[in-house]
Amino acid sequence: MNSNTAVAGGSGNTFQFLLQELKPRGPWLTPFNVISIPIILAGLVILVIRFIYGLGSVTNLSQEFPWGLWLGFDVVTGVALAGGAYVITFVVYVLRVEKYYPIVRVTVLNGLLAYMFYGGALLFELGRPWHAANPFIGNSFGFSSVLFLICWHFMIYMVAAFVEFSPVIAEWLHWEKTRKFLKSLTLGAVILGVTLSMLHQSGLGAFFLMAKPKVHPLWWSDFLPILFFVSSIYAGLAMIIFEGTISHRVFKDLIGPEHHHSFEDIMLGLAKGAAITMFVYYVFKALLFIHGKQWSLINDGWGYWYLLEVIGFVLVPAFMFAFGFRNRSLNTIRIASVLALLGIILNRLNVSIITFKWYETVHYYPTWQEIVVTLMVIFSEIWFFRWVVTRMPVLNARH
Amino acid sequence: MDRRGFLKSTLIASTAALAGSEAQADETQIPEEMVGVLVDTTRCIGCRACEVACGEQNGLLVPDVLNDGALESHRDTSDKQFMVVNKYETDKGNVFVKKQCMHCYQAGCAAACPTEAMHKNSQGPVTWDGDKCIGCRYCMISCPFDIPKFEYGEWNPKIVKCTLCFDRLEAGKKPACVEACPTDTLMFGSMVKNLEVARHRIYSHPDKYVHQIYGEHEAGGTAYIYLSAVPFDQLGFRTDLGRTPYPEYTREFLYAVPAVLFSVPAFLLGLNALTGNGKSDNEGDRDFDYSDDGEEQ
Numbered sequence: 232m233n234s235n236t237a238v239a240g241g242s243g244n245t246f247q248f249l250l251q252e253l254k255p256r257g258p259w260l261t262p263f264n265v266i267s268i269p270i271i272l273a274g275l276v277i278l279v280i281r282f283i284y285g286l287g288s289v290t291n292l293s294q295e296f297p298w299g300l301w302l303g304f305d306v307v308t309g310v311a312l313a314g315g316a317y318v319i320t321f322v323v324y325v326l327r328v329e330k331y332y333p334i335v336r337v338t339v340l341n342g343l344l345a346y347m348f349y350g351g352a353l354l355f356e357l358g359r360p361w362h363a364a365n366p367f368i369g370n371s372f373g374f375s376s377v378l379f380l381i382c383w384h385f386m387i388y389m390v391a392a393f394v395e396f397s398p399v400i401a402e403w404l405h406w407e408k409t410r411k412f413l414k415s416l417t418l419g420a421v422i423l424g425v426t427l428s429m430l431h432q433s434g435l436g437a438f439f440l441m442a443k444p445k446v447h448p449l450w451w452s453d454f455l456p457i458l459f460f461v462s463s464i465y466a467g468l469a470m471i472i473f474e475g476t477i478s479h480r481v482f483k484d485l486i487g488p489e490h491h492h493s494f495e496d497i498m499l500g501l502a503k504g505a506a507i508t509m510f511v512y513y514v515f516k517a518l519l520f521i522h523g524k525q526w527s528l529i530n531d532g533w534g535y536w537y538l539l540e541v542i543g544f545v546l547v548p549a550f551m552f553a554f555g556f557r558n559r560s561l562n563t564i565r566i567a568s569v570l571a572l573l574g575i576i577l578n579r580l581n582v583s584i585i586t587f588k589w590y591e592t593v594h595y596y597p598t599w600q601e602i603v604v605t606l607m608v609i610f611s612e613i614w615f616f617r618w619v620v621t622r623m624p625v626l627n628a629r630h
Numbered sequence: 631m632d633r634r635g636f637l638k639s640t641l642i643a644s645t646a647a648l649a650g651s652e653a654q655a656d657e658t659q660i661p662e663e664m665v666g667v668l669v670d671t672t673r674c675i676g677c678r679a680c681e682v683a684c685g686e687q688n689g690l691l692v693p694d695v696l697n698d699g700a701l702e703s704h705r706d707t708s709d710k711q712f713m714v715v716n717k718y719e720t721d722k723g724n725v726f727v728k729k730q731c732m733h734c735y736q737a738g739c740a741a742a743c744p745t746e747a748m749h750k751n752s753q754g755p756v757t758w759d760g761d762k763c764i765g766c767r768y769c770m771i772s773c774p775f776d777i778p779k780f781e782y783g784e785w786n787p788k789i790v791k792c793t794l795c796f797d798r799l800e801a802g803k804k805p806a807c808v809e810a811c812p813t814d815t816l817m818f819g820s821m822v823k824n825l826e827v828a829r830h831r832i833y834s835h836p837d838k839y840v841h842q843i844y845g846e847h848e849a850g851g852t853a854y855i856y857l858s859a860v861p862f863d864q865l866g867f868r869t870d871l872g873r874t875p876y877p878e879y880t881r882e883f884l885y886a887v888p889a890v891l892f893s894v895p896a897f898l899l900g901l902n903a904l905t906g907n908g909k910s911d912n913e914g915d916r917d918f919d920y921s922d923d924g925e926e927q
Binding site: 282283284285286287288290292293294295297298321324325326327357358359360362363365366371372373374375376377378379380382418422423425426429430433434437438439440441442443444445456 | 706708709738740741742743744745746747760761762763764765766767768770771772774776779780781782783784785786787868870871872876877879880881883884887890891894895898899901902905906
């Protein structure tokens with residue numbers, strides 16, 4: 232049971248309760264802490280250097296390669312991996328499929344944190360972040376810009392996701408009336424969130440439409456927005472399976488016994504959904520390839536790299552998801568989810584970094600500082616996630 | 631591409647009412663007052679007086695033309711130089727080519743900019759406003775000519791590119807590089823008139839020039855246009871950019887946004903109503919609460 236029975240009395244004690252909750256719990260010297268704390272500290276030092284001496288002091292960004300790991304991975308890939316939140320809220324709140332209720336809270340939390348941390352990573356990737364509010368205020372609205380659209384959608388989506396998650400916070404604080412009110416906002420927030428997600432997931436693909444002469448023709452397409460949107464669906468589902476598998480082990484004390492039964496069913500359902508979406512995506516990719524008459528491009532290094540991505544990390548995991556669903560094999564599904572996630576990372580990095588200016592002799596690769604800062608973003612998100620799930624009723628309604 | 635055309639017409643038809651105000655002006659009619667520069671590479675002697683004038687005018691690097699040996703390699707513009715002159719060895723001898731912002735008639739960088747810091751002025755120059763810029767470098771990604779440069783070594787970096795000497799134009803003067811040119815390689819004037827002059831030169835000397843004006847159609851047309859005696863791909867120009875103005879590539883997507891923004895929520899609300907069991911949502915306080923141990927009272 233919760234240790235904070237004293238709080239139920241009234242809001243006057245909320246402050247003390249929050250102080251209580253801010254204190255760390257559990258042992259400090261876990262393997263995760265030992266690895267993540269030095270990396271987070273190192274990342275902060277690198278960011279200080281970056282803000283004094285400029286982006287060039289810690290990154291390999293150049294006039295030829297203005298976008299690197301921070302944008303290609305943190306923002307473009309991170310947001311795709313957060314797609315699970317809009318898929319699951321759609322299924323649960325709009326379609327009312329009750330089977331997936333147990334994972335709604337944790338998935339929304341994951342989505343919200345991904346946007347906060349990965350979207351937040353934009354701030355140190357921007358050259359002049361002190362102007363970051365400009366797209367939102369004043370008369371400098373770049374209506375013709377995809378990035379303008381994405382900035383707004385990120386902001387509004389974060390609010391929508393926060394509203395979706397807010398009943399959990401109210402429940403944690405024992406604000407029963409507030410919780411009921413916030414709960415009544417959920418459907419509206421979900422519908423807004425799903426719509427915005429459709430637009431900004433595809434918007435991340437539209438980012439690269441104007442880079443037509445620079446992205447390898449096997450990856451550039453008029454239909455990049457649709458490809459990015461469809462793949463974000465299975466990226467989100469695979470991420471829920473992957474993340475669910477881990478939290479199921481790490482936080483198993485927090486999960487009530489009734490959840491262990493439904494867990495397998497949920498995973499199988501997600502696998503089926505992922506398999507179908509991936510087959511659709513694969514057929515679409517194949518159609519674009521055939522219609523674009525791109526056979527001449529396939530017989531070199533880039534062609535093989537393309538085949539590896541599309542067959543090895545889309546078609547193969549799609550079959551594995553289907554196989555795992557038919558045979559109720561959770562292990563197959565887990566491996567498939569890892570492959571599918573690698574495929575998403577590969578695809579987003581291929582479009583945004585790897586095949587970008589494939590014709591240049593000297594190509595961008597990230598510095599160790601860029602990698603450390605990326606790890607810092609991921610680890611701090613996990614820290615925050617862990618803090619929330621060990622305190623708020625996320626994995627289980629009451630603990 | 632037929633499918634793209636189909637998609638485009640469908641989207642435009644479905645969002646015409648909503649996006650009408652966003653639609654851009656007619657692309658084919660270039661206004662008379664838009665200015666540009668005609669570069670006749672057959673006249674250039676590679677003296678780089680334009681580079682010096684540009685550096686002095688804009689407070690940037692002023693090259694030591696006699697001693698720096700810069701023509702030995704192919705340079706790019708940089709965060710220190712708005713423009714450079716490069717030497718290309720061709721079958722018709724050495725050809726010198728000035729490289730700078732092309733000032734596209736429909737500029738990809740300006741369309742990409744989320745804050746309109748990159749702005750296409752009505753007279754033609756594409757300029758940058760530091761008070762608006764957030765430093766996202768999307769202009770660099772979207773420019774087909776890779777012109778905008780970024781100060782990676784600064785804590786408060788600027789986007790650096792040719793302004794077509796916007797300040798001088800305001801004062802009724804020509805761009806500094808044009809004024810410095812001793813051989814009439816550079817000709818400043820109305821875009822429309824420059825094109826006529828360029829065509830006239832090709833007609834008058836059909837054996838001297840290749841029958842192409844680079845920039846007439848590239849990326850939808852640019853304010854800087856080039857004449858040459860040798861095919862342009864021998865002079866470091868990209869000839870695979872296509873005739874589509876670059877903002878076109880994302881315009882279709884942006885047209886679809888209002889349609890999605892209004893139709894999808896309506897669809898989802900309907901879907902939600904259809905799947906309901908007849909009760910209103912408030913009645914049951916649909917809380918997805920899984921514990922059976924009840925509320926703590």
